[in-house]
Amino acid sequence: MGTSCEAAEESDSSAQPLRSHRLDDVSFGMLCSTGERLGATRTLLDAEYSRRLLLLRVLVDEVSSRPSAIGPLAPAHDAWDLLARAQRQRPEAVHRLLMDPQTGLWAAHVLRRLRGSEDGDAPLWSDVGQLHALAAAGAVLAGVDFRILVPARDGAVLLPCLGRAQSAATEPWGVAEVSAHDGTARVRTQHDGPAVDVPRDATQDAPGWSGMRRLSVSHAGLTLNLTVDDLARYPVIAGTAGPDRLDEAGLRHWRRGLDRAWALLVEDHRESAAALAAGLFSLVPLPSAERFRPRSASASEAFGCVMISAPDAQVADDEAAVELAVTLVHEFRHTLLNGLMHLTPLADDCPDLFHAPWRDDPRPLSGVLHGAFAFSGVARFWRDRSARDSGSARERARFEFALWRRESRATLETLHTHPALTATGRRLVRALLADIRSWDGEPVPETSLLLAERAAAHQRSAWRAHHMAPDEATVRAAADSWLRGTRPPLAVTEESGGDVVTDPAGCRLDAYAHLVRLRITDPHAFAEARDGGPRPKDVTPADLAYVAGDSDTAAALYAEETSRPAAWGGLGLLLGHRGVAQRPELLRAVSRAITRSSGQTPPPAELADWLARAWDGDGAHSGSGSMSQSARCSQSTA
Incomplete structure (x- = not known):
């Protein structure tokens, strides 16, 4: 796909695609902080896009050298060429498609399968064939006329960033034809059978079509756009079941919750909100969780995706808004660190397990480092809230700030002398420690400190x-x-x-x-x-x-x-x-x-x-x- 693709062809490995793509000192300095910065986020996004192109190029080359891996579908280069046509027509649409977290999860999964390090429940060709579905989605977004075969699972065809077509076919692993002409796209899973038309606005449901819906919330000039990924084929956390499709009431509940949380972030944590607006792309909704214990997760290959439990409808709006806001910040910081770790290692292999105060289970060194980075940002969030809130909300914020300042600092002090950290890892840890130590003189009530x-x-x-x-x-x-x-x-x-x-x-x-x-x-x-x-x-x-x-x-x-x-x-x-x-x-x-x-x-x-x-x-x-x-x-x- 243009010069980016030509550069990708020079690489013969997806394991080390970006060692030459370095963060400059300014961007790295912004990342080594308890706060979230727009400049560092944009730099990581550029690097991740380059990485996605490289992963796709490597995948196409490996599949092309193994014709049996493609099954009944067209050669991988045909799908690649269609995607390149779409990119020339509408580069911004293909950029969005390649940066979709599902694209990252799929590409990593397929490369592991091709190299024998992971199994799958689908035939290999069906997983590989998501490349063809990706190309078809890009062509639909770009308005390109085309015709291509893609995988179908139990009669369902998932077109990334668009939605899912469902037919009456019952074959567990079949193929379907996706085509477009003069702006009309359709999916046909059976020869001469009925077709499912993709709506002009693919986010909307239609007969046989479930749209990939989006939530857009705006406040004071900042907008957060999130795909509601409740159709995902590739789970964010391997081995877990996919999310249930949200009904309209569930979607409205999420929109109300995000409206309040986003307003709070923009009003009181605007620098963080600007970074989130640039770097968050999709939301995998989970059912409501226990009060004060929201469930959330992210994954290294799903840059920009957060799995989060629904706002608690049984608590006051202010409490629910703060809980969702801090959870978004927490998981976004994991995304940022994942992006950095795609560029450079932060620690060498280490067999030890450690105590992490935010987890119930023993954690490896990389997991503790991830948690320390995330919870240093959580401490900063509660520090800001303790200066803004009043009443019981302020009392809770003071407790949370005292707790996470204490726990983040103790963990970072354990980490910063660990011999398995690389030079970059030590620099990151020391910068976070300096940030947290700068808060030592800030007054916190003795009761909060004791608790x-x-x-x-x-x-x-x-x-x-x-x-x-x-x-x-x-x-x-x-x-x-x-x-x-x-x-x-x-x-x-x-x-x-x-x-x-x-x-x-x-x-x-x-x-x-x-x-x-x-x-x-x-x-x-x-x-x-x-x-x-x-x-x-x-x-x-x-x-x-x-x-x-x-x-x-x-x-x-x-x-x-x-x-x-x-x-x-x-x-x-x-x-x-x-x-x-x-x-x-x-x-x-x-x-x-x-x-x-x-x-x-x-x-x-x-x-x-x-x-x-x-x-x-x-x-x-x-x-x-x-x-x-x-x-x-x-x-x-x-």
Whole structure:
């Protein structure tokens, strides 16, 4: 497709297509920030477009060298030539088509299939043939006359950026003819059978046609245009089911929610809004999620796409608008970092797993870096809100700012000395750290700081109780000492690492922070939960008592809940023993070892008192709540 395509033909690999396409220092400096900048976004968009062209060129060349991969369809170069014709006629339409997140997901998936690193549920030719559907969509958008065969699945033909034609055909993997003449496009899935006409406005539904609808919201001169991608063939998160088609009521609900969230972003976070308006392209809608726990996701190959749960219709409009706005910022920052990582590596391979305070599960180094980049922006968002909001909204913003400033800084401080970071990765981390440290002097009420400290400690303790496995020899020695009635061995103070053993049952470990949000925002609902009424999922009476400030009751209740690993975390914190508070996994493991040996379970509080004696007067340190470089990974589960 013009000079861009000629440049692409010089590359023989899709794995390293953009090493020569570098961010200039100004753009990189803008990206190394807790804020979102339009200039950096535009630079990444240009780079991503070049990458898409290269991926397509490599794909066409690989398919052309393997004629069997195309099945009953025309040669790949025929589809490429049609796409090139469309680009010459309407380059902006083809640019939009190639930058569609589904194009990125499809191209990456097909290249992995061609190279044997991934399987698929469709015949290879059907996946490869989406190139022909892409060319057909480009030709329709450009108003080019054409005729081409494309894949059909259960009688459905998906034309990227346009919509889906559905016929009565039942063949699971068939072909259909797409054609256009004098501005009229149609899809025919059966020879001499009825055709489905593509409406002039393809976003509208018509007989046999489901349009790819768009949401456009404007405020104070800034417009956000998003495709509502509820027809996607390639999931943003591999292995997940595609979204359900939104009905008209659902579409209206999304439009109202986006209207309010966009107005808030433009009015109070305009620089971020300008970047989002340039770099967000599509929205994959998910059903409403639990209050204060919106579901969202993004993917490296789906630049500009966000999966987000619908705004909560059961909460006040202001709360829903803020929640959607911060979620958009959060996921957009993942998109930005994905774009940077397509240009240059930020870390070398690293086998270790780490604690990430925004996740329930242990994370690889790249995942922690992603989260730190995203949540440093979340901290900035709440910092701005705490200066603008009032009443309970301001109280919540102060708590969120204190929490995410604290957690982002702690994570970045762990990362910035890690030897697996590249020079670019270190530069990014240090710039983010400098941004966050510049907020140190900003006043935050002591109450907010204390709640943030407790929420961070509670999540970390629960995480350790689920995912850390202390040294078995140390555990056995401690259990034997308890059973003999002697002092705990000093070894428990010296062993501060252990294995990271992912426990899939470790879910919703943010119970303390979740309840703080509820208590601030909806004190009536919090009081009802304490009185035995409805309470958030996986929250226990002990958690409610702890957040309410009733520490004695909370400790007693946690002691009754020790079949639940996270209860050991809360119990250790409330008992307040040095070492034990930071090592709930050790307390839990010793208790289980004693029970196995003696058949009797020791009283948790007594065991904690006894184990804490190991630290008395010896000056030993119990170790960090974060995983060290030497922490070992395990694929087994607790």
